[in-house]
Amino acid sequence: xxxxxxxxxxxxxxxKRHMGLKASRTLANTSIxxxxxxxxxxxLIPFICIVLQSFRVESTGQVGYVIPQQWGVDNYxxxxxxxxxxWYVNTFIAALFTAVFQTIIVLCxxxxxxxxxxxxxxxxxxxxxxxxxxxxxxxxxxxxxVLSDLGLTQxxxxxxxxxxxxxxxxxxxxxxxGFFDTLPKSLDEAARVDGATRFQVLKKIILPLSKPIVIYTxxxxxxxxxxxxxxxxxxxxxxxxxxxxxxxxxxxxxRDQIEKSYTLxxxxxxxxxxxxxxxxxxxxxxxxxxxxxxxxxx
Amino acid sequence: xxxxxxxxVKKVYDNHVTTVHDFNLEIKDKExxxxxxxxxxxxxxxxxxxxxxxxxxxxxIEIDGVVVNDLQPKDRDIAMVFQNYALYPHMTVYDNIAxxxxxxxxxxxEIYEKVTNAAEILGITEYLTRKPRALSxxxxxRVAIGRAMVRNSKVFLMDEPLSNLDAKLRNQMxxxxxxxxxxxxxxxxxxxxxQTEAMTLGDRIVIMRDGIIEQVGTPMEVFEKPHNIFVAEFxxxxxxxxxxxxxxxxxxxxxxxxxxxxxxxxxxxxxxLIQKGVKPGPVTLGVRPEHMVLAPEGGQxxxxxxxxxxEMMGSELHLHLVxxxxxxxxxxxxxxxxxxxxxxxxxFGTQLYITFKGKVMHFFDSESGKNLIYG
Numbered sequence: 001x002x003x004x005x006x007x008x009x010x011x012x013x014x015x016k017r018h019m020g021l022k023a024s025r026t027l028a029n030t031s032i033x034x035x036x037x038x039x040x041x042x043x044l045i046p047f048i049c050i051v052l053q054s055f056r057v058e059s060t061g062q063v064g065y066v067i068p069q070q071w072g073v074d075n076y077x078x079x080x081x082x083x084x085x086x087w088y089v090n091t092f093i094a095a096l097f098t099a100v101f102q103t104i105i106v107l108c109x110x111x112x113x114x115x116x117x118x119x120x121x122x123x124x125x126x127x128x129x130x131x132x133x134x135x136x137x138x139x140x141x142x143x144x145x146v147l148s149d150l151g152l153t154q155x156x157x158x159x160x161x162x163x164x165x166x167x168x169x170x171x172x173x174x175x176x177x178g179f180f181d182t183l184p185k186s187l188d189e190a191a192r193v194d195g196a197t198r199f200q201v202l203k204k205i206i207l208p209l210s211k212p213i214v215i216y217t218x219x220x221x222x223x224x225x226x227x228x229x230x231x232x233x234x235x236x237x238x239x240x241x242x243x244x245x246x247x248x249x250x251x252x253x254x255r256d257q258i259e260k261s262y263t264l265x266x267x268x269x270x271x272x273x274x275x276x277x278x279x280x281x282x283x284x285x286x287x288x289x290x291x292x293x294x295x296x297x298x
Numbered sequence: 299x300x301x302x303x304x305x306x307v308k309k310v311y312d313n314h315v316t317t318v319h320d321f322n323l324e325i326k327d328k329e330x331x332x333x334x335x336x337x338x339x340x341x342x343x344x345x346x347x348x349x350x351x352x353x354x355x356x357x358x359i360e361i362d363g364v365v366v367n368d369l370q371p372k373d374r375d376i377a378m379v380f381q382n383y384a385l386y387p388h389m390t391v392y393d394n395i396a397x398x399x400x401x402x403x404x405x406x407x408e409i410y411e412k413v414t415n416a417a418e419i420l421g422i423t424e425y426l427t428r429k430p431r432a433l434s435x436x437x438x439x440r441v442a443i444g445r446a447m448v449r450n451s452k453v454f455l456m457d458e459p460l461s462n463l464d465a466k467l468r469n470q471m472x473x474x475x476x477x478x479x480x481x482x483x484x485x486x487x488x489x490x491x492x493q494t495e496a497m498t499l500g501d502r503i504v505i506m507r508d509g510i511i512e513q514v515g516t517p518m519e520v521f522e523k524p525h526n527i528f529v530a531e532f533x534x535x536x537x538x539x540x541x542x543x544x545x546x547x548x549x550x551x552x553x554x555x556x557x558x559x560x561x562x563x564x565x566x567x568x569x570x571l572i573q574k575g576v577k578p579g580p581v582t583l584g585v586r587p588e589h590m591v592l593a594p595e596g597g598q599x600x601x602x603x604x605x606x607x608x609e610m611m612g613s614e615l616h617l618h619l620v621x622x623x624x625x626x627x628x629x630x631x632x633x634x635x636x637x638x639x640x641x642x643x644x645x646f647g648t649q650l651y652i653t654f655k656g657k658v659m660h661f662f663d664s665e666s667g668k669n670l671i672y673g
Contacts, residue, residue: 117312189351190384194398194445195372204397208388 047273054266061259075267083240084268087248090158091272094232094244095225097162102169102221107214110173111202114180115188132171140234147235157235157242164235165225172220179213180206215286219279226276245272300362300375300452300485301327302348307357309343309509317343318509321357330479330486332500334493335532340509341489342457348487349455350374362452372401377446378455381462383438385430385445391417392426395444416444419481420474436467443475447482456488460495472498493533497521505529527667530584530660536616536628538584542664545571547578554583554659557621561599563656567671576661576670584660587616587630593653600651603627608644617644619652627652 049066054075056068079085113125143164147153152160183206191201207214225232229246236242243251249268252261302325309318318340325331333341346352348359350371358365366374385394392413399409417423420440430438439459446454459475460468472495479486479499490496496503497517505512505520505528513525524530524538531537543556545563552563552571563571593600603619606626615636617629629652633641644650661670 184382184384186380186382186384187386189349189371190378190380190445191386191397192351192371193349193376193378194449195401197370197372200401205386 050266050269053263054270056263056266060261060263062262075263076271078264079267079271082264083243083248084245086241087243087245088271090242091226091244091246092275094158094161094165094228095222098165098169098225099218099222101162101166102172103214103217105166105169106172106176106217106221107207108202109170110176110180111206113173114177115185115198128171129174132168136168137230140231144234144237153235153242154237154239155242157232157237157239158244160235161225161228161232161244164231165228169221172217176210176213176217179210183209212286215283219283222279223276226272301325301360302453302485302487303358303360304344304348305358305360307344307347307359308355309340309347309352310355316509318347321509321511323504323511323514325485325487328483328485330488330499330501331504332488332490332496332502333504333506334490334496335506335512337491338508339506341491341504341506343509344506345455345457345487345489348453349376349378375452376455377449377451377453378457379439379442379446379459381458383430383442383462385438385441387430390427390429391422391433391441391444394430394441395448397445398449412448413444416447419447419478420444435463436471439463439471443478447478451484453485453487454482456486458490459488461490461492475499493535497533503533505532523669523672524584524660525669525673527582527584527662530662530669534586536587536630538586538660539590539627540662541583541585541625541627543581543583545576545578545581545661552576552578554581556583557601557623557625559599559601559653561653561656563659565655565657567656567659570671571661574671580664581670582662582664582667584662585654585658587628589658590627590629590652590654592629592631593651595651597651597653599653601653602649602651605644605646605648605650608646615641615644619650 052066052068055071055073056063057070057072057074058068060075113121144153147160147164150160152163187205187209188201191205192198196204225244227246228244229250232244233247233250236244236247240248245268249265249272251257252265252268302323304321304323304325307318307321308316310316317338321340321344323331333344335341343352347354348361350366350369354367358367360366361374361376386397389397395413395416396409399412404412413426414423417426420443422437422440422444425433425437425441430441433441439462442459456475460471463471475488476499488495488499496505500517502514502516503520504514507528513520513529515523520529520533524533527540531540541556543554546553546555550572552568554561554563562568601621603621605617606620607616607618609616609618610633612633614633615631617631619627619629621627636644662668663670663673666673
C-alpha cells in the first residue's frame with residue numbers, strides 16, 4: 001500500500017464513523033418530533049373543536065360536524081344575556097383573592113420554616129405533609145355545615161370559597177421552602193447585621209432573589225380556584241348567583257339545556273381559558289424555572 | 299468605637315453540645331483582637347454571639363457597657379464581614395454598600411458621598427455599577443468590607459474574611475486590613491484559623507481550643523511565652539518540636555539530656571527555672587525549628603539525626619529529621635548559611651548533628667502540658 005493510500009484511509013475512516021453518528025442522531029430526532037407532533041395534534045383536537053363550535057351560528061345544539069357552516073360571534077353576544085358574566089366575575093374574585101392571600105401566607109410560612117429554628121418545627125412540617133396527603137374532598141361535608149352556619153353558602157358562596165381556599169394554604173410550603181433553603185443563610189445574617197428586620201430581609205433580599213418561586217406560587221394559587229369545580233358546585237348548591245364559571249357552564253350541559261346551550265357552553269369555555277393561557281404564555285419561562293429551580297439551584 | 303466585655307459566656311446547642319465554655323474576655327476600645335484556633339474550637343460561635351446571630355446560653359455580653367444579650371443584631375451597632383462575602387446578588391455594588399444606610403433612611407446625597415468615599419479607599423470605584431457575580435473574589439471581599447465600613451459602627455467583626463482568597467491575594471488583603479484599621483480606628487474582632495493572620499493583625503490574640511480560651515496575649519507573648527503545649531504548637535510554622543527528655547540539676551545549673559546529648563540551660567531561662575524552683579525530672583522540651591542549628595560532629599551537645607525529607611522553600615530549608623529513637627524533628631535552616639556543596643549534600647538519609655541553646659528552650663509538664671515557667 002502506498003503512503004498516499006495509507007493517508008487516505010486514516011483520514012476517511014473517522015469521517016465515515018462521524019457521518020454514521022450524525023445520521024442516526026437525525027433519524028432519532030426526526031422520529032421523536034413526529035411522535036410529539038402526533039401526540040400534540042391528538043391533545044389539541046378537543047380544544048380546536050370547542051373554539052370552532054363557539055363560532056357556529058346556524059344551530060346551538062350538538063352536531064355531527066366540526067367546522068361551522070355559518071360563522072359569527074352570536075354565541076359570545078348571547079353569553080352576556082345570561083348569568084355568565086356573574087359567574088366569570090365570581091371566579092375571578094375568588095381566584096384573585098386566593099392568589100394574593102395564599103401567596104403571602106405560603107411565602108411567609110416557607111420563610112419561617114426555612115430560616116427560623118423553634119421547638120416542634122420538624123414535627124409540624126411532618127404533620128402538615130401527612131395532612132396534605134389526604135384528599136380535600138374528605139372535609140367537604142363538614143365544611144359545608146360550617147360555612148352554612150356562617151351564612152357563606154349558596155348566594156354567598158364566593159367569600160366562603162375564598163375562606164376555604166386560603167385556609168389550608170400554609171400547607172403548600174414545600175416547594176418554596178425548598179427554594180429558600182438553597183439561598184445562603186449568610187445573606188439573611190448580613191442583612192440583619194446591616195440593620196434589617198426579619199420582614200425587611202424577606203422583602204428586600206429573599207423575595208427579589210426568589211422571583212421564579214414567587215411567580216410559581218402566584219400561578220398555582222390563581223389556578224386552583226380558577227379551575228375548581230367540585231367544591232364550588234357543592235358550596236353554591238344550585239344557586240346561580242353563587243356559582244363560578246366551571247359550575248355554571250356545566251349546568252348548560254344538562255339534558256334539557258344542551259340543545260339550546262351547547263355552543264354557548266363552548267364560547268364560555270373559550271373565555272375561561274383565555275386569561276390562564278395568557279398568564280402562562282407570559283410567565284412560562286419563570287414557571288419552569290420555579291418548578292425545577294428549588295431542587296438544584298447551585 | 300467601644301469596648302466589648304464577655305462574662306462567663308457559654309453556648310450550648312439544642313443537641314446538648316457545648317461549643318463555648320465560660321468565656322471571659324475584656325476587649326478594649328479601638329483594640330484589634332483576633333480569635334484563633336483549629337476548626338470547631340468555638341471562635342466563630344463566639345463572634346456570632348457578639349453579633350447577635352446566635353443566642354447566648356449563659357453569661358453576658360456588653361458592648362460599650364450595655365448588656366446586649368437580648369438585642370437584635372440591628373440594634374447592636376456592629377458591622378460584620380462574612381467568610382463567603384454574603385453580598386446581595388441582585389443588587390449592584392453601590393446598592394450593596396448603600397443597603398444599611400438606606401435602612402437608616404439617610405438622605406441619598408449623603409449616601410452617595412459615603413459610598414463613593416469607601417469605594418475610593420478600597421479601590422473599587424469603577425465596579426460600583428456592577429453586580430457581585432461580575433467581580434473576582436478579591437473585589438467581592440472589598441465590597442463586603444466596604445459594606446461594613448460605611449456604617450461607622452462601634453465594633454467591626456470579621457469572620458475568616460480572607461480564607462476564600464488565594465494565597466497571594468490573602469497576603470495583599472492582610473496588609474490592606476492593617477491599613478484599613480488605621481483609617482477606621484475602631485474596635486476590631488477578627489476570627490481566623492490561620493496563625494500568620496493572627497500574629498500579623500492582632501494587638502492581642504485569643505487562642506481557643508474546644509470552646510476554652512487557652513491563652514490571651516500579644517503576638518510576642520504567645521510566641522515567646524506559650525502557656526501550654528497546645529499554644530506552643532499552634533503558634534509558629536512549622537510547629538514547635540516537642541522532645542521528651544529529662545531535666546537535671548547539677549551544681550546549681552539545669553541541664554537537659556535529649557537523645558543522649560547534654561545541653562546546659564544557660565542565661566535567662568536557667569535563672570527563671572531557678573526562680574520558679576522547677577523540680578528536676580522528666581519534662582517535655584519545646585524548641586522551635588528556627589532555633590535549632592546544625593552542629594559539628596562529636597560535641598557533647600550534638601544530637602545525631604538522619605534526614606527524612608528536605609523541603610527547599612527558597613530562602614530557607616525545612617529539614618525533616620529522625621533521631622536514633624525515631625523521634626521526628628523539623629529544623630529550619632536559612633539557605634544563605636549553607637554553601638552550595640552543603641546544600642547538595644543534604645539528601646535523604648544523610649547523617650547530621652543538630653543542637654540548640656538554652657535560651658530558646660520551653661519546658662512543659664509532660665502530663666498536663668502546662669508551661670513549667672509561665673503556665
